[in-house]
Amino acid sequence: MQLNKEHIEYFKSLVGEENVKADKAHLIAYCYDATKERFEPDAVVFPRDEQDVSKILKYCNEHEIVIVPRGAGSGFTGGALPSNGGIILSLERHMNKLLEIDMENMVGVVQPGLINMQFQKAVEEVGLFYPPDPASEEYSTLGGNVSENAGGMRAAKYGITKDYVVALRAVLPNGEIITAGKKTIKDVAGYNTAGILIASEGTLAVITEITLKLIPKPKFKQTYMGVFPDVNKAMNAVFKSLAAGANPVAMEFLDALVIKALKQKFPQIDLPENAGGILVGDVDGSSQAEIDSQIATLKEAFAKYGSIDFIEAKDEAHGKELWFARRNASPATMIYGTKKLNEDISVPRSKLPEALDSIYAIGEKYGFNVPCFGHAGDGNIHVNVMVKDKTNPKEMEDGHKAIEEIFQLVVDMGGTLSGEHGIGLSKAPFMNIAFNEAELELFRSIKRAFDPKNILNPFKMGLN
Amino acid sequence: MQLNKEHIEYFKSLVGEENVKADKAHLIAYCYDATKERFEPDAVVFPRDEQDVSKILKYCNEHEIVIVPRGAGSGFTGGALPSNGGIILSLERHMNKLLEIDMENMVGVVQPGLINMQFQKAVEEVGLFYPPDPASEEYSTLGGNVSENAGGMRAAKYGITKDYVVALRAVLPNGEIITAGKKTIKDVAGYNTAGILIASEGTLAVITEITLKLIPKPKFKQTYMGVFPDVNKAMNAVFKSLAAGANPVAMEFLDALVIKALKQKFPQIDLPENAGGILVGDVDGSSQAEIDSQIATLKEAFAKYGSIDFIEAKDEAHGKELWFARRNASPATMIYGTKKLNEDISVPRSKLPEALDSIYAIGEKYGFNVPCFGHAGDGNIHVNVMVKDKTNPKEMEDGHKAIEEIFQLVVDMGGTLSGEHGIGLSKAPFMNIAFNEAELELFRSIKRAFDPKNILNPFKMGLN
Known part of the structure; x- marks a missing residue:
């Protein structure tokens, strides 16, 4: 139901005038998330406690008013966007203790x-x-x-x-x-x-x-970096080193395009000349002996599977330096285009080398650079299809086609549309690549079991 | 619907004559689990693969025939019992690879x-x-x-x-x-x-x-035993030692009644004279140094919180000896009665001392010995209300009253009716102690979302 003045007055009576906002400034402030899509809500309500939440939901359910719960609005797939209007239920102001x-x-x-x-x-x-x-x-x-x-x-x-x-x-x-x-x-x-x-x-x-x-809290921590001639060798070393008993806190990767972009964007960065693929991360443990043993395992396994250099952080400052490249990978990729179509697909770790090769091939077919980086240690790749000219509709269309092909590839490999970001609005069109009709119908049944009137964040996750 | 000959013939046509049994011997063989309750099914069907399972379920759904899936039938709460007839779907014969x-x-x-x-x-x-x-x-x-x-x-x-x-x-x-x-x-x-x-x-x-x-697989393992003058001190040492950084694989406990029963039933057992509470378990790790550090942490924390002895296993054989008492705790308790009402409640670890004191008080009120043992390291207590004469209806009734009081106590402490065994039939009457009407109704909605005709293991978990 369309929100009217009576509804807003009721919310004010529940949570106080100062906790219900329907002025333009607030509607704009709560209309976006990290997707940069924009949908203005009809109002923003700031519950003070669980009882407020309960009363608001009961009322909205009775009046079939749509509610979109929201934290910081930092999601990458539109989960907190009021794409069908209704109220934003903002939990960040009071319920943050x-x-x-x-x-x-x-x-x-x-x-x-x-x-x-x-x-x-x-x-x-x-x-x-x-x-x-x-x-x-x-x-x-x-x-x-x-x-x-x-x-x-x-x-x-x-x-x-x-x-x-x-x-x-x-x-x-x-x-x-x-x-x-x-x-x-x-x-x-x-x-x-x-x-x-x-x-x-x-x-x-x-x-x-x-x-x-x-x-x-683990008492000891050390940063490492493994340098490989190409990303395929690096990806191969990921699952081989883990199967050999390495258990790093993180094992992040950068591919050749990301490394090139970092060197261009941050000339001060100290990256090995011939690096075509990098693995960087930390090991931790309860003793220095554990750290030493972890580092030795990694170093040996990396060498066995083709690394050309292995750097151990000498101290915390040096560790931070080693992390600099990974932390700045995302902005660096913007040298390749004006629009980044980025997706966070995930595959079983052993499929990483094959997945990357196939992703590059899809990029090549459409003429895109596809720099990749991310969480190799858990199989989660941040894929970036770089559109050179975002005002060119053909190029944008091709970009979306490339993304769809990548999703299909990943699902065929036993992977998933999203390792971290969720489905929301952005990935909703691809749900039928990942799930059969029985699975989608089961999701809809679960949704109905909790929310028979479909008032809570409706039409997300491809469930409509 | 009551199973008839036509249904059975259909199942035989699906999975083969040899995989559908309705003779008395099979009905008896599949009528029980570890609860010792007995309910004969109408037939036992052994699917050969997932396709068989799919066809059987589709048919049963259309004909509203009840299906109870079954593995080994070793459950403690009747989850695999055909309490409302129907077919047992036994997965142990073919789908065991x-x-x-x-x-x-x-x-x-x-x-x-x-x-x-x-x-x-x-x-x-x-x-x-x-x-x-x-x-x-x-x-x-x-x-x-x-x-x-x-x-x-x-x-x-x-x-x-x-x-x-x-x-x-x-x-x-x-x-x-x-x-x-x-x-x-x-x-x-x-x-x-x-x-x-x-x-x-x-x-x-x-x-x-x-x-x-x-x-x-962790390369190193060692067994330890901490001996305390009473179980309250032992329980106190559990969460205090864990908070101090100990991270044992297991931390099992035996109370004074269990220790007494073990000494009586197994005179050869070597348990410290004045033990009123025992903690026993293993530590593991990737190096001997890690083991030594874990053992040291435990020993120090136990001593700080009142232990009178700490035994480190000298080798694997000695470790097995230390475990003997814990492994035989359950049969030993039978010295206290003819019927054991045993429940596997679980509380936040810090509540263990208080929980045990209150459980003993409930036992005393009704005149029962309540020997307790179990997984102290994760807050999971096996409570045994020992009924001296199971043919005495009054005593049995009191036993069940004591169990109900214990459940209420545990829930009031933020604990749960079941740490491991599930609800099934046995704990179904107590679901309303643990859950409010909204929670129970949500469970029923979830059940309906998956199984609208209620053919799959119906009337379990207190959902009817």
Whole structure:
């Protein structure tokens, strides 16, 4: 239903005048995310607590008003965009508190609007560690991280957000409050509703509280860099070194095009002359002996599979230098075009060499540079189809065709449309590449089970 | 619908005469599980492959015939019992193969009827490790393990079955085949259907293939035993030592009643004279230095929190001796009665001392010995209310009252009805202690979304 003045007055009576905004400035401020698509909501509502969320959802359900939950709006696929109008339910203003660090049970309890990095810092101060580190960690919220099942660089060793969600509190579209999971390590009573809420992109319920597993903070860390003559050799070394017992925190890669771009954009950068592929990352552990043993394993395996150089960081500053190239890979690629069509596909690690070769071949067929970098250690590639002239419709169309071919290729290899970013709006057209009709119908059934009136972030994930 | 001859003939035409049994001997052989309750099915069908499963489900859905999937029938809560008749779909006879150990991506692909220990042994032969080790590991199937989200002793360090499920293939009640998840580490496309199938006790779909994460096998292992004057001190040392950085594979406990029973039943056992509580387990690691450091951390923390002795296994044989007491705890408790009402509740680790004190108080109130042992390292207690005379209805009734009080206590502490065994039939009456009406209604909605005709293992988990 179209939002009217009466609805807005009701929301104001619920959460206070200052927490309901329908002026142009607010509608614009909440109309975008990292996709750069824009859809203005009809209003923005800032609930103060779970009870507010419950009352808002109950009312919206009764009046069939669309609600789009939003954290920081840093998503890459439009999950937080009000593409069908309705209200933005913004959780960042009030529901952003760290509620508890429970040292005895090693869990943290947070509200959904808390920023990932604030949580990481708080737990590290007491000697604990929260591993999931999406590139957006400085500004993305934990509620958004759970809703998208955020990954990050440390996934190779430590897994992703879902591996740390112990329990959730959430409000269903009908306003009912549920808990899913406990602070216990084992809990097999009832369906694993926390499991299905993770990665559900705000389409099933509004998460109001998150309990996250913490682990002891590793005491030692060291950065390494392996240099290879080409990216195929580097990719081959990824799964071979891991199978040989290496267990790095991160194993990131840069391909030849990215390396070339970095040298051009950052002339001060110190990258080996003949590098055609680079693996960079950290190892960590509870003793220096563990670090030394990890570094030795990596060095040996890399050499065996064709590396031409292996650099060990001498200290933290040197480590930061080694990381500089990876951290600046994304902006550097812009030397190749005016528009980047970037996708975060993921394949089984052993398929990385073949996947990259095939991706380059698709790029060549259409005449695109396709610089690639990303999380090789967990098989997650950031593919960048570089469009030279974004005002050229033919070139843009070809770019999208290339992306679709890449998706098909990846799915045929047993991979996935998205390793980290989710489906949202951007990848919705490709859902039928990845899923058969029975699977899509099951997704729709699950959506109906939680949200029979389809008020919660509707028409996302290709479910319409 | 009541199964008739025509149905049976149809099943025979599908899977062959030899794979459909309705004779008395088979009906009896498939009427029980570890609960010792008995319900005869109308027939037992042994599908040969996923296509058979699909055709059987499609037919049963059309004819509204109840299907109960079954692995080894080793469950403790009646999940595989045909309490409402129908057919047993037995996956142990044909669908029990190890399909692949993928060394490069470190995953194993199995059929649901494969026995847990057979899988563990196969992967260890190639230097890999599958940690989930339910006490039933010698005979329970991996399909059953996934359906119940089985735990085990190694959960303290390595987590439970759900932490290792990478992907599933499954057949929906309408016969459609779905895949959920990929061999990739990251996959955020679509709902996490694998997440909801885990622990769903065979009520949502029939799992036909499981992809499980494997990790490198730790090279070193050592057994330790901490001896305490009473169980309260031991329980206190559990979470304090873990918070101090100890990370044992297992941290199992025995209370005073169990220790007394062990000494009486196994006089040859060498347990310290004044032991009122024992913690026993293993540490593991990739180097002897890691083992030594773990042992030192445990020893120091145990001493700080009141241990009177700390024993380090001198070798593997000595380690086995130390484990003997824990391995024989369950049979030993039978000195206290003729009937054991045992439940596998779980609490946040920091609540263990308080939980045990309160459990003993409930036992005392009704005049029962309640020996307890189990997985202290992950908060999972095996509570045993010992009924002296099971032919005395009053005593049996009191036993069940005590169990109900214990459940309420545990839930009030933020714990769960079941850490490992599931709900099935046995714990179904207690679901309303653990869940509110909104949560139960959500479970029912999820069930309807997958199984609208309620043919798959109906009336389990308190969902009717």
